[in-house]
Amino acid sequence: MSEDQNNNTDLARRRFMGGLAAAAAGTAVAPGIVLVATAEAKPAGQAVTSKVRWGMLIDTTKCADGCDACVRACNEENGLTQHDDPLRDAQWIRKVEVKNPDTGYSHSFPVMCQHCAEPPCADVCPTGASFKRADGIVLVDKHICIGCRYCMMACPYKARSFVHEPLHDQKSYMPRGMGTVESCTFCVHRVDNGETTACVEACDRDGHKALVFGDLKDPNSEIAQRLAAYGGTQIRKDLGLNPGVHYKGI
Amino acid sequence: MVAVRSLWRLPALLLAAGLAAASMVPTAARADGVPRPDIPKAVKGKQCVLPTEDMRKNHMKYLLHHRDLTMHEGIRTKKFDLRECLDCHVPKEPKGQEVHVTSKKHFCQACHAYAGVKIDCFQCHSDQPSEQSPHFHTLSGRPIGHPGHKTVGTKLSAGELEAMAVGGGVK
Numbered sequence: 500m501s502e503d504q505n506n507n508t509d510l511a512r513r514r515f516m517g518g519l520a521a522a523a524a525g526t527a528v529a530p531g532i533v534l535v536a537t538a539e540a541k542p543a544g545q546a547v548t549s550k551v552r553w554g555m556l557i558d559t560t561k562c563a564d565g566c567d568a569c570v571r572a573c574n575e576e577n578g579l580t581q582h583d584d585p586l587r588d589a590q591w592i593r594k595v596e597v598k599n600p601d602t603g604y605s606h607s608f609p610v611m612c613q614h615c616a617e618p619p620c621a622d623v624c625p626t627g628a629s630f631k632r633a634d635g636i637v638l639v640d641k642h643i644c645i646g647c648r649y650c651m652m653a654c655p656y657k658a659r660s661f662v663h664e665p666l667h668d669q670k671s672y673m674p675r676g677m678g679t680v681e682s683c684t685f686c687v688h689r690v691d692n693g694e695t696t697a698c699v700e701a702c703d704r705d706g707h708k709a710l711v712f713g714d715l716k717d718p719n720s721e722i723a724q725r726l727a728a729y730g731g732t733q734i735r736k737d738l739g740l741n742p743g744v745h746y747k748g749i
Numbered sequence: 750m751v752a753v754r755s756l757w758r759l760p761a762l763l764l765a766a767g768l769a770a771a772s773m774v775p776t777a778a779r780a781d782g783v784p785r786p787d788i789p790k791a792v793k794g795k796q797c798v799l800p801t802e803d804m805r806k807n808h809m810k811y812l813l814h815h816r817d818l819t820m821h822e823g824i825r826t827k828k829f830d831l832r833e834c835l836d837c838h839v840p841k842e843p844k845g846q847e848v849h850v851t852s853k854k855h856f857c858q859a860c861h862a863y864a865g866v867k868i869d870c871f872q873c874h875s876d877q878p879s880e881q882s883p884h885f886h887t888l889s890g891r892p893i894g895h896p897g898h899k900t901v902g903t904k905l906s907a908g909e910l911e912a913m914a915v916g917g918g919v920k
Contacts, residue, residue, distance in 0.1 A: 546822035632823065640820050641873055669875045671832050676873030691823045 540693025552635040553685055554715040554743035555699070556722045556731055559608040561709035567594050569609050569710065572701030576686065578670040589660035591683045592698060597749070608749065609698065612637055612658040612683035613734065613742030620650035620659065635743050636685045646678040655735055658682050685712070715743065786863035789856050794837045798828050831870065832879045841878045850876040
């Protein structure tokens, strides 16, 4: 057997094994329902590291007009609709409709905290309450937030909300309180447990699959592979903030 | 002179008023006559994560330290998790009948009212035992419970799990 043939055999074997691995990663339990193994959760006692950068890819060509499943899921997950009044409730994610007046082409997509690599909210925060975690998630430490709302003014994405009124019956995993600023946390309580975000789960459940959440630094993650293959846009890329949320189709 | 004399009486009056207020607090007086707060018994578990005397004196330090680790480094061990305190010390009641921290029947408030120390944890944190996240389901193989309770794919027996829960959880 020549060396060439040997190599071909190896390649074929490798492809076959790769196919097996792919089959194992997504296991069909019933028609239409597929269990997909998510990233392994880090041990609870281990600190997050900068080896991971969490990000999201939003495919606006798949995002349906009039669908607000992600918004509802976020509100429910984080207990945001206490007043049941959009004028008073906090808003962590919103659907934006855009239309090209020349062609009439319109589409909609969700906008939330873009989890910038260089977050201006954290730059301007006078107390250090706004900060970026090592794994790229931008958060507000409400223990030290004084409610000055400087971060809300600094954010070019209008992603943050201020809690004006006393709250009660908060979710045990999502503390929220009057006098503090808050925004999308990438469902940090779920991510630390190896789960995906509530909005992604809702979008998948409704069959749109417009949202992909994952590790931008892992070349094998779905989000990194899709960004590498098809590219993506960051909103206001010119600001140089390097958001973790990427859009396709805008 | 009269005014000065009445000023001297003020502390005594205040003390008397304080004692009267203290006697109105429902307390379990011991044989020595010293009033004690009525501390509700833990709902589950036999032993706290550290000796009770240590927890009474230092729980705020442990909680403060853990809160910073969780918030900034994503460390979510159960041992000093505030939710774990509430899970053991506050009974799960049907909607509308929960014991809130505004009541002295709430575990935290029972002592804090007695000691005259304001708690600000519950301005933001829930004062109730933890609930499940609405989208958590058993289809994914994860147990129902709050995200901190991670026992996925465990091969441990119920007894071993119990020991881990008492000993401070998965490290």
